[in-house]
Amino acid sequence: MLQTSPAAPQSAELPKPILQLVGIRKTFGAFTAVDTIDLDVREGEFLTIVGPSGSGKTTLLRMLAGMDTPSEGNITLHGQLINDVPPNKRPTCLVFQSLALFPHKSVGENIAFPLKVKGVDAAARKARALELMRVVRLPENYFDKNVMKCSGGERQRVALARALAYDPEVLFFDEPLSAIDYKLKKTLEKELKDLHRETGKTFIYITHSLEEAMVMSDRIGVMRAGRIVQIGTPEEIYGAPVDRFVCEFVGEVNTLKVKRGPDGAWQGVDVPGSFTLAPPRDGKTLDEAFVVVRPEFMRILGPGESADNQLEGVVYNEYSLGSRIQYQVRVGAKVMLVELSRGRPLPASADRKVTLGWDAADAFTLES
Amino acid sequence: MADLAIAPARDAAPEGAAQLRHARMLSVGARCALPVALLLGIGFLAPLVAIFGYAFATPRSFDVFTSFTLANFATLFDTTNTVWLSFFWSCGLALLTVAILAVVAYPIAYGLNLVFGRWSALISVFFVFPLFVSENVRLYGWVLFFIKNGVLDGTLKWLGLSGGPEVLYTPGITLFGMVYTYLPFMLFPMTLGLALVPRDLVDAARDLGAGRLFIWREIELPLAMPGILIGMLLTFVLAIGATAEAKILGGQSIIVISHDIEIAFTYSQNWPLGSALAVLVTFFIGALTLFALSKLDLDRMLGRR
Numbered sequence A: 001m002l003q004t005s006p007a008a009p010q011s012a013e014l015p016k017p018i019l020q021l022v023g024i025r026k027t028f029g030a031f032t033a034v035d036t037i038d039l040d041v042r043e044g045e046f047l048t049i050v051g052p053s054g055s056g057k058t059t060l061l062r063m064l065a066g067m068d069t070p071s072e073g074n075i076t077l078h079g080q081l082i083n084d085v086p087p088n089k090r091p092t093c094l095v096f097q098s099l100a101l102f103p104h105k106s107v108g109e110n111i112a113f114p115l116k117v118k119g120v121d122a123a124a125r126k127a128r129a130l131e132l133m134r135v136v137r138l139p140e141n142y143f144d145k146n147v148m149k150c151s152g153g154e155r156q157r158v159a160l161a162r163a164l165a166y167d168p169e170v171l172f173f174d175e176p177l178s179a180i181d182y183k184l185k186k187t188l189e190k191e192l193k194d195l196h197r198e199t200g201k202t203f204i205y206i207t208h209s210l211e212e213a214m215v216m217s218d219r220i221g222v223m224r225a226g227r228i229v230q231i232g233t234p235e236e237i238y239g240a241p242v243d244r245f246v247c248e249f250v251g252e253v254n255t256l257k258v259k260r261g262p263d264g265a266w267q268g269v270d271v272p273g274s275f276t277l278a279p280p281r282d283g284k285t286l287d288e289a290f291v292v293v294r295p296e297f298m299r300i301l302g303p304g305e306s307a308d309n310q311l312e313g314v315v316y317n318e319y320s321l322g323s324r325i326q327y328q329v330r331v332g333a334k335v336m337l338v339e340l341s342r343g344r345p346l347p348a349s350a351d352r353k354v355t356l357g358w359d360a361a362d363a364f365t366l367e368s
Numbered sequence B: 001m002a003d004l005a006i007a008p009a010r011d012a013a014p015e016g017a018a019q020l021r022h023a024r025m026l027s028v029g030a031r032c033a034l035p036v037a038l039l040l041g042i043g044f045l046a047p048l049v050a051i052f053g054y055a056f057a058t059p060r061s062f063d064v065f066t067s068f069t070l071a072n073f074a075t076l077f078d079t080t081n082t083v084w085l086s087f088f089w090s091c092g093l094a095l096l097t098v099a100i101l102a103v104v105a106y107p108i109a110y111g112l113n114l115v116f117g118r119w120s121a122l123i124s125v126f127f128v129f130p131l132f133v134s135e136n137v138r139l140y141g142w143v144l145f146f147i148k149n150g151v152l153d154g155t156l157k158w159l160g161l162s163g164g165p166e167v168l169y170t171p172g173i174t175l176f177g178m179v180y181t182y183l184p185f186m187l188f189p190m191t192l193g194l195a196l197v198p199r200d201l202v203d204a205a206r207d208l209g210a211g212r213l214f215i216w217r218e219i220e221l222p223l224a225m226p227g228i229l230i231g232m233l234l235t236f237v238l239a240i241g242a243t244a245e246a247k248i249l250g251g252q253s254i255i256v257i258s259h260d261i262e263i264a265f266t267y268s269q270n271w272p273l274g275s276a277l278a279v280l281v282t283f284f285i286g287a288l289t290l291f292a293l294s295k296l297d298l299d300r301m302l303g304r305r
Helices: A009-013 A057-065 A107-118 A122-135 A152-165 A182-199 A210-216 A234-239 A244-250 B002-011 B015-024 B028-055 B071-077 B083-115 B117-132 B135-146 B151-158 B171-195 B199-207 B212-240 B244-249 B257-265 B271-295
Strands: A017-028 A031-042 A046-050 A072-077 A092-095 A170-174 A202-207 A219-224 A227-232 A254-260 A266-268 A288-293 A309-320 A324-331 A334-341 A353-358 A363-366
Touching (some): A017 A202, A031 A057, A031 A072, A031 A202, A031 A227, A046 A210, A057 A092, A057 A170, A057 A202, A092 A152, A107 A122, A122 A152, A182 A210, A202 A210, A210 A219, A210 A234, A219 A234, A219 A244, A227 A234, A227 A244, A234 A244, A244 A288, A244 A363, A254 A334, A324 A353, B071 B271, B083 B117, B083 B171, B083 B212, B083 B257, B117 B171, B135 B171, B135 B244, B171 B212, B199 B212, B212 B271, B257 B271
Parallel strands (some): A046 A202, A046 A219, A170 A202
Antiparallel strands (some): A017 A031, A017 A072, A219 A227, A254 A266, A254 A288, A288 A363, A309 A353, A324 A334
C-alpha cells in the first residue's frame, strides 16, 4: 500500500525482512483499530511506529507480540506464519509501558526470570544476569535489591535487561519512556540506541512522541486511524511529509490554504496575496492546496532582503525555546510562527511590524 | 487531624493559657475514637476479664475475684482428661477445613476475577446469600437432606435405587459442614488477593516464555498470597471455635473443644473449669494468630517495601 519512500537506492544491500505484515486488520466489533497494514521489518533495524493515542499502534504491537490475533492478514517471521503462535512460543519480547516488573522478586531474579523458565541452573542464571546488568549499566550490588525500591530509570534498565535475557530476535517497546522526566529520557533514548547497535537485534518501538522517534530510529512509520500514512527515515519524514497530518505531527507548523486563481497562480485563502509554490508531491495538478512552512524556515526579512513569498505582519508575542526564540506574528486573522536563533536581533520597526518571507523550496505544497 | 487542635494554639498571642487548655484536652482523633473505645472496653474486654478471673476461682464455685487457685488448670493438664482429645479434634478439623477450602475456593476466586465476567457480581451474591440465614437453620437443612428417608435418601429410593449413603452423625459430615459454613470466609479474601495480581505481569511472564503452570507458581500464587493467607487465618480461627457442625451434623460422634467449654458452663455448672479451658484456647489461638501475622509481611509480599 505504501512504497518505502523514494529514497531506497541501496535496495540490493538491504537486509531481508525478518518480520512481514501482509494486510493486517484488527476489528473490535464495529470498530477498526488497525486497518490493513502492510509492513516489512528489516533484520536489525530500529523501527519506530509513531502516532497519536487511539491510532492503533498499541493494538498493532500486541498482535506482533502475540497477545492479540489479527482479524485478517498474515504476520510472518522469517517467512513462517506466526498469527496464532502464543507469546511464550515466539522469539520476540515486549517491554511494557508499565514495565511489568515482578514486585516480589529482586532485580537479579527479575532479570533471570526468562532463564529460569528455560531451566538454566542457578549459578549460570546469576552469571548471565550480572552480565546483562553491566550491559544496561546497572551496578552489580543491585542484584539483590528490591526492584520496587529502584528509581524510574533503574526500573527501565531492569525491564530492558530482563527482555534481553530472553534473547529475543525482535524486541518490542510500548512507550516505556513515557513516564520518565525529560533529562533522563534523553539519556535513556541514547542508551537504547547504543544498545541497539551493540546487540544488533531488531527493535520495534512505539511512541506518541515523534521527537523520541527521531532520535533513535532508522525508520519511522507514522500511524493515523489504524493506518500507516508514511514510513521512511527520520529525514524523509521531516523533509518530505506526505500530508498535513505527518507535517503537523513533526512539530508546530504554519499552514496556509491556497487555491488557483483565474490566471493559474496560487492565491491565498486566509491571507491575501499570491504565492510561488513548489510543485505538489507526485506531480499532481491541484486546484486547492495547503502550504506548510516550518517555523525554522520562515524568515523575518531585513531591509534589502527578499524571498519568493512575503507577508506583512505584527509581532505580538515571543517565547524562549532555549537556543531559539519563537515569535508569534499576526498576519491578518492568522498567526504565523517564526523561530530565530537566540542573539539574532529582530529586524522590526518600532511598532513591531515585520515582513515574513520564505522560499518556495523551503515549504511543502500538500493536497490535504 | 491532630493539627486541627494544635493550630489555633500556635496562632494565639498569649501563649500560656490557651496552650495549657489544649494540652489537657484529648486530640481530635482520640476524642473521635472514644465511643468505640468505650464500647470495646465494656463489650469486649469486660467478659474476657471476667473469664480470666473465673479461671482462677475455686472449682464449682462462683467466688470470682475472691479466691485464687490453679486447681482448674491442674484438672485440665491431667493427661486422662478428654479435653485434649476434643482439642485435637478441633485443631485437626480446622486444619482440614482450611486445606480443603484453599483447594475448593481457589478456582472459584479465579473464576470470579477472570472467567465469569459480568456474571461475577451475581455469583458472588449466591455465595453471600446463605449468610443471611442462621447457621443452625442451614445445618438442620443439611440434616434433612442427608437423613434416612430425607431429601437424598428418599429421592433415590423413589427412583428405585438403593437409598443414599448413611453419612449423618459421623466426623466426615462434621468436616463437610465446616467446609460449607466457612466457604465465604475463604473465598472473598482470596478473590481480593487474586484481584491484586496485575494482569500485565502475567502477560509479561508469558511473553518471556513461561507456561501456565510456571506463571501460576512464580507470579500469580505469590502475589495473591496475602489474600489467601488472610482467608486461611480467618477460616482457621473460626473453624477451631466451631461447635454447631459437630453437634447438629456430627450428632456428637465427636466432641470439639468449644463444646467441652459449653458443657462446663451449662451441664456441669463448673464455670471456673470452663473459664480455664476458654483461657487456654484463647491464648493458643491468639499466640498462633500473632505468630502468623508476624510472619506475614503484607507490604513485603506486595513489593511495597
